[in-house]
Amino acid sequence: MADAYIIDAVRTPRGRGKRGKGSLTEIHPQELLAQTLNALAGRTHANLDDVDDVVVGAVSQVGEQGANIARQAVLAADWPVHVGGVSLNRYCGSGLQAVNFAAMGVMSGMQELVVGAGVESMSRVPMGADGGEGDGLNPRLRRLHHQVPQGISADLIATMEGFSREELDAFALRSQRLAAEAQAAGRFTGSLFPVLDPETGAVALSEDEYLRPDTTIEALAGLKGAFAAAGATAAGPNGETLDEIALARFPREGGIRHLHTAGNSSGIVDGAAAVLIASPEYARANGLKPRARIRSMAILAEDPVIMLTAPAETARKALRKAGMEVGDIDLWEINEAFAAVPLQVIRRLGIDIDRVNVNGGSIALGHPLGATGAILLGTALDELERRNLSTALITLCIAGGQGVATVIERV
Numbered sequence: 001m002a003d004a005y006i007i008d009a010v011r012t013p014r015g016r017g018k019r020g021k022g023s024l025t026e027i028h029p030q031e032l033l034a035q036t037l038n039a040l041a042g043r044t045h046a047n048l049d050d051v052d053d054v055v056v057g058a059v060s061q062v063g064e065q066g067a068n069i070a071r072q073a074v075l076a077a078d079w080p081v082h083v084g085g086v087s088l089n090r091y092c093g094s095g096l097q098a099v100n101f102a103a104m105g106v107m108s109g110m111q112e113l114v115v116g117a118g119v120e121s122m123s124r125v126p127m128g129a130d131g132g133e134g135d136g137l138n139p140r141l142r143r144l145h146h147q148v149p150q151g152i153s154a155d156l157i158a159t160m161e162g163f164s165r166e167e168l169d170a171f172a173l174r175s176q177r178l179a180a181e182a183q184a185a186g187r188f189t190g191s192l193f194p195v196l197d198p199e200t201g202a203v204a205l206s207e208d209e210y211l212r213p214d215t216t217i218e219a220l221a222g223l224k225g226a227f228a229a230a231g232a233t234a235a236g237p238n239g240e241t242l243d244e245i246a247l248a249r250f251p252r253e254g255g256i257r258h259l260h261t262a263g264n265s266s267g268i269v270d271g272a273a274a275v276l277i278a279s280p281e282y283a284r285a286n287g288l289k290p291r292a293r294i295r296s297m298a299i300l301a302e303d304p305v306i307m308l309t310a311p312a313e314t315a316r317k318a319l320r321k322a323g324m325e326v327g328d329i330d331l332w333e334i335n336e337a338f339a340a341v342p343l344q345v346i347r348r349l350g351i352d353i354d355r356v357n358v359n360g361g362s363i364a365l366g367h368p369l370g371a372t373g374a375i376l377l378g379t380a381l382d383e384l385e386r387r388n389l390s391t392a393l394i395t396l397c398i399a400g401g402q403g404v405a406t407v408i409e410r411v
Contacts, residue, residue, distance in 0.1 A: 002109055003092050003107070003280050004279070006293065006408065008379030009274070010043060012192070013207050013209065014210055015051070015204075015210075016209055016267075022269070023254055025124065028198075028403065029064050029120070031076060031123060031223070040276055044276050046286075046288065050282070053085070053115070054086070054114070055114065057090065057117070058088075058118065058120060060122075060369070060370075062129050066249075070085030070117075073083075073119070091142045092397065093397075093404035095308070095370055095373030096374075096377060099275045102114035106279050107294070113279075116277060117371075120270065121368075122150075128197070130186075134399060138372045142210065146245045148246050150399060151226055152231050152256065152263065154227075158260065159255075160306075161343070168260065169263065171342070171343055172220055173220060175363040178357070178360040183208060185205065187382065188385065191382055208365050210269050211364050215263070266335075267363070267366035272368070273375040293408065294408060299314065300366055300402070308338065312348035315349060315403075316349070319393070330391050331358060331380055332356045333394040334395055335362055335396040336357065372396065381408065391407065391409050394408070
């Protein structure tokens with residue numbers, strides 16, 4: 001199998017994902033992605049005529065994010081009209097999956113230059129806007145696997161793992177502290193570009209704005225469990241609550257402890273990211289200097305009710321494909337959808353926490369669903385270079401019980 005080189009990675013700042021409250025809320029998601037594509041092109045000086053495809057992750061593909069946003073963003077960026085685009089949805093793993101599919105095209109020998117990207121404007125296209133409540137409202141599927149909201153699944157994981165509220169809040173505070181330190185030190189500037197108002201050309205946002213650097217452990221402790229009310233909602237055919245539905249699959253004495261709050265869960269934001277992938281032959285022939293290569297990729301799924309437990313085994317699968325062990329990875333990016341998720345992965349794999357999310361994560365910075373995986377890959381690559389390290393593993397939990405992982409290595 002041929003190599004797939006990472007030539008470069010760029011991203012927008014993450015803006016608060018509430019209409020009228022965030023700096024990116026007035027920018028159409030096609031325009032957000034188009035600016036990201038052009039920032040990537042400007043940094044790499046790649047010949048856009050040679051781009052074989054643009055693969056884009058977007059979760060809520062409806063309204064402004066419908067109509068194959070990948071193709072529409074390519075047109076909005078004024079790239080050559082023969083460059084195609086395809087949109088995909090692997091929920092929270094969509095951005096990383098887009099990069100992986102781009103790499104697969106190159107590694108297969110069928111393509112030479114591909115963009116993997118992601119976008120989500122959560123302020124303009126709210127989470128769940130595409131309907132279906134996660135399972136498509138299929139009654140037969142619900143009899144097989146009655147999926148519950150992710151927050152309830154996260155609380156079930158915390159309950160089963162015995163994580164305390166204090167442990168979850170301490171991890172959330174760590175995320176805020178590390179992200180604030182990284183922003184103050186300029187560690188995000190390598191991948192960031194300023195987003196402009198498409199009409200006026202004025203800078204709309206130049207740095208991540210969701211962070212809460214003044215967060216305290218006392219403030220976190222004062223927040224109420226965000227998913228207790230949802231857990232008490234009747235949703236089963238015989239009036240069973242969502243908690244009871246989850247506990248039927250995973251019985252727990254005393255029920256589910258609702259420990260996740262707005263403070264130790266990922267933030268709702270707007271953002272986009274893009275990664276340029278090339279074959280070694282194309283890179284050499286066209287003067288593109290690679291920053292890293294894709295060592296391996298993996299997809300794996302576990303139970304769809306507990307839903308968020310797959311990243312650990314997905315990471316193991318990716319490591320096996322690369323011929324590596326946990327200890328061979330210098331830096332880990334484990335998406336902080338909820339605090340219990342990275343904590344469980346750390347525990348299952350025996351990872352040194354000082355190698356995990358070293359510049360904070362989605363609890364502090366926000367989680368623009370379709371874009372996050374591509375963002376995390378760029379974040380990991382920037383930090384590998386800053387520390388003069390070699391390898392990183394990026395992984396995300398995904399609705400429906402899936403996980404995605406990618407191992408990268410500097411070249």
